[in-house]
Amino acid sequence: MRSQNPRAARLLDLIVDSLDIPRSYYEKASARHKSLGEWMCRRESRVAAFSPHVSLQGSFRYGTVNRPLLPTDRYDLDNLTTLKIAKTAITQKQLKELYGSEVKAYAAAHNMIEPVEEKDRCWRLNYTDEVDFHLDTLPCLPEEEAVIQAIMARGVLAILAAQAVAITDRRHPQYDQITRLLLSSNPGGFATWFEEKARAAAASTMQRLVEARLYASVDAVPPYEWKTPLQRSIQILKRHRDVMFRRDPSEGPISMIITNLATHAYAGEGDLWSAVANIVDRMGEYVRPRAPRVPNPADPAEDYADKWAKKPSLEANFWRWHTQVKADLGRLSSAIEQGAVANQVRSLFDIQLGRDALVAFEASAAVAPAIITRPAPTVSIPSAPRPWHDRT
Amino acid sequence: MTERDPTRDRIQSWRVDELLEKYSGLRLVPTRGEGLKLAGPITFSAQARDLQSITDEYQVEITVPPEFPRAVPAVRETAGRIPPTYHTLADGTLCLGSPTRLRLIAWESRSLSRFVERCVIPYLYGRSYFEKHGVMPFGELAHGDDGIREDLAAIFGVDGRCDLDDFVRLAAMRRREANKQPCPCGSGRRLGRCHNRRVNTLRGRLGRQWFRASLGWLRRTPRTQ
Numbered sequence: 024m025r026s027q028n029p030r031a032a033r034l035l036d037l038i039v040d041s042l043d044i045p046r047s048y049y050e051k052a053s054a055r056h057k058s059l060g061e062w063m064c065r066r067e068s069r070v071a072a073f074s075p076h077v078s079l080q081g082s083f084r085y086g087t088v089n090r091p092l093l094p095t096d097r098y099d100l101d102n103l104t105t106l107k108i109a110k111t112a113i114t115q116k117q118l119k120e121l122y123g124s125e126v127k128a129y130a131a132a133h134n135m136i137e138p139v140e141e142k143d144r145c146w147r148l149n150y151t152d153e154v155d156f157h158l159d160t161l162p163c164l165p166e167e168e169a170v171i172q173a174i175m176a177r178g179v180l181a182i183l184a185a186q187a188v189a190i191t192d193r194r195h196p197q198y199d200q201i202t203r204l205l206l207s208s209n210p211g212g213f214a215t216w217f218e219e220k221a222r223a224a225a226a227s228t229m230q231r232l233v234e235a236r237l238y239a240s241v242d243a244v245p246p247y248e249w250k251t252p253l254q255r256s257i258q259i260l261k262r263h264r265d266v267m268f269r270r271d272p273s274e275g276p277i278s279m280i281i282t283n284l285a286t287h288a289y290a291g292e293g294d295l296w297s298a299v300a301n302i303v304d305r306m307g308e309y310v311r312p313r314a315p316r317v318p319n320p321a322d323p324a325e326d327y328a329d330k331w332a333k334k335p336s337l338e339a340n341f342w343r344w345h346t347q348v349k350a351d352l353g354r355l356s357s358a359i360e361q362g363a364v365a366n367q368v369r370s371l372f373d374i375q376l377g378r379d380a381l382v383a384f385e386a387s388a389a390v391a392p393a394i395i396t397r398p399a400p401t402v403s404i405p406s407a408p409r410p411w412h413d414r415t
Numbered sequence: 416m417t418e419r420d421p422t423r424d425r426i427q428s429w430r431v432d433e434l435l436e437k438y439s440g441l442r443l444v445p446t447r448g449e450g451l452k453l454a455g456p457i458t459f460s461a462q463a464r465d466l467q468s469i470t471d472e473y474q475v476e477i478t479v480p481p482e483f484p485r486a487v488p489a490v491r492e493t494a495g496r497i498p499p500t501y502h503t504l505a506d507g508t509l510c511l512g513s514p515t516r517l518r519l520i521a522w523e524s525r526s527l528s529r530f531v532e533r534c535v536i537p538y539l540y541g542r543s544y545f546e547k548h549g550v551m552p553f554g555e556l557a558h559g560d561d562g563i564r565e566d567l568a569a570i571f572g573v574d575g576r577c578d579l580d581d582f583v584r585l586a587a588m589r590r591r592e593a594n595k596q597p598c599p600c601g602s603g604r605r606l607g608r609c610h611n612r613r614v615n616t617l618r619g620r621l622g623r624q625w626f627r628a629s630l631g632w633l634r635r636t637p638r639t640q
Binding site: 267268270271274275312335336338339340342343344346347349350353354357399400401402403404405406407408409410411412413 | 419420421422423426431432435436437438439442443445446447448449451458459460461462463464470472502503504505509510511512513516517520532533534536537538540541551552553554555556558559562563566
C-alpha cells in the first residue's frame with residue numbers, strides 16, 4: 024500500500040484540472056442526450072409505442088472525460104436506447120433500421136449538417152458547433168428473464184443483472200432473421216457497479232451539493248459532479264495512455280479496460296496520489312489468466328478484452344503501458360523532489376502547466392526544494408567487450 | 416486454456432522495471448511485434464579501472480528480441496553523435512562487441528539493466544573517452560572477420576599454439592561425444608580429462624547450434640593475418 028504524498032497528490036490534481044472539460048460541456052452533452060430521448064418519446068415517433076428508455080453511458084456518464092490530445096479530436100458521447108420489444112418479434116436489422124429512421128429524422132429536424140453514420144452496432148450523430156461531439160446511440164432490447172437468471176447464477180447482483188440488454192450487430196450471422204441469439208451486453212449494469220464503487224468516496228461532496236440546494240437528493244447528483252479520486256485517477260491513466268500511444272492509438276488499451284481494472288483496484292483512497300499509485304500497483308491482478316480476460320462485473324460473459332485473443336499485440340501493449348505508467352509515477356515523484364515538475368508533466372501527459380499553477384505548486388512546498396539533479400547511475404566497468412566493425 | 420502473456424513474462428524476467436528506474440529517460444515504445452523496444456536518453460557516470468570517470472548522455476533506441484537472453488539486443492544512437500565510421504554495423508546499429516562475446520554477456524546478464532551496464536555503457540563510455548582523448552580505452556578488435564576470430568580465440572582461451580577451429584568443433588558436438596575426443600591443446604589427453612570445463616560451459620550457454628554455425632563460418636573464412 025503506497026503512503027500518502029501530499030505534494031504529489033497536489034500535482035496530480037493540477038494535472039487533472041487541466042485535463043478536465045468545462046462543466047458546461049457535461050451539461051451540453053447531457054442536454055443533447057436528453058433531447059434525443061425526448062424525440063424518441065414524442066407522439067409521432069415510430070418507436071414511442073415501445074416505451075423508449077434512453078440512458079447515458081461511457082465517460083460522460085462516469086465523469087472521466089478528458090480534453091482530447093489533439094484539438095481536432097471529437098468528444099465521444101454514448102447512449103443506449105432500450106425499446107420494449109420481444110426478441111422474437113423483430114430482427115436485428117428491423118430494429119436497427121426502425122431506430123435509425125428516427126435518428127435520421129432527428130438529425131434532419133435539427134438541421135445537422137453531417138449525415139448520420141451507421142456503425143456495426145449503433146448510429147452516429149455528428150455535432151459540429153462550439154463543441155464537436157459525436158453521439159453514438161445504440162438501440163437495444165431488454166434481455167430475457169432466462170438470460171438475466173443465468174447472469175445472476177454467475178454471482179452477479181440482481182440489480183446489475185437486470186440491466187442486461189440484447190444488442191444488434193451488423194456482423195451477426197442472423198442479422199436479418201428472428202433469433203433469440205442476440206449479443207448480450209450490460210453497459211447499464213457496469214455503470215451502476217462503477218457508481219457504487221466511486222460513490223463511497225463521494226458521500227461528503229454529494230451531501231454538500233444537496234445542502235447547497237443544487238440537487239434535490241444525493242441520488243440526483245450526476246457522477247461528473249462528485250468527482251472522486253477514482254474518476255480523477257482514470258483521467259490520469261487515460262491521458263498517459265493517449266500520450267504513449269499517440270503514434271498508434273489503436274494499439275493502446277481501450278478506456279473501458281482501464282476504467283474496469285482501475286475500479287476493481289480502487290480501495291476508497293482519499294487522495295489522488297495514493298489512489299493512482301495503488302490502482303497501478305494492483306490493476307494487473309484483475310486481468311484474468313483466461314477468457315473472459317477483463318469481464319464486465321455486471322455480466323461476466325462480456326469481455327472488454329475480447330480482441331486480445333485475435334490480436335496479441337493488444338495485450339502485449341497493455342503490459343508495456345502498465346509497466347511504463349508504473350515507472351512514470353516514480354519519475355514524477357522524483358521530479359517533485361528535484362523541482363523539475365514542468366518538464367516531466369509535459370513529457371508524460373503533454374500538458375503545459377501554466378506559470379500560475381506552477382508557482383502555486385512550488386509555493387505549496389513547506390521548504391523550497393533544493394535544486395539537485397538526480398545523479399546518473401554510476402557504473403564501474405571492470406572489463407568491457409572490445410568494439411568491433413563488420414566492414415574491413 | 417490461455418497461457419500468461421509472453422510480453423508480461425518477459426517484462427518481469429528481464430527486470431524492465433529496474434532498467435526504467437535506473438535510466439529514467441528511457442521509455443517503452445509501443446510496437447505491434449514481440450520483444451520490446453526502448454528509446455530515450457541514457458545518462459550515466461562511468462569509470463573503467465584507473466581511467467577517468469565520465470558523465471555523459473546519449474540518445475539511444477534499444478530493440479530487444481523476444482529470444483533475449485539467448486539473442487542480443489540491437490542498439491542505435493539516434494542523435495547522430497556517433498558517426499558510421501566509428502564502431503557501427505552495416506545496418507546502423509552500434510557494434511558493441513563480437514557476436515559470440517555479446518551472446519555470452521546477454522546470457523549471463525539475464526536482466527536488461529545488467530546487459531546495458533555490461534555492454535552499452537562501456538561502449539558509450541569508450542566513445543566519450545575517444546572523443547576526449549582520441550584513443551579507445553579498452554582497445555578494439557580488428558575489423559571484419561579477423562576481429563571475430565580474435566575474440567573467439569580469447570573466449571576459448573586459445574593461444575597461438577593450438578587450433579581455435581578444433582575447440583569450436585568440440586563445442587559444436589554433443590558433450591559425451593566431445594569428451595572422448597583428444598583435447599586440442601595438445602596435451603595428449605582426451606577433452607573430458609583436460610579443457611572440458613571451458614568447452615562444456617560455453618556449449619551449455621550458447622548451444623551447439625551457435626558453435627556449429629561459428630565453425631562453418633571459420634572454415635569458410637580464411638585467416639588474413
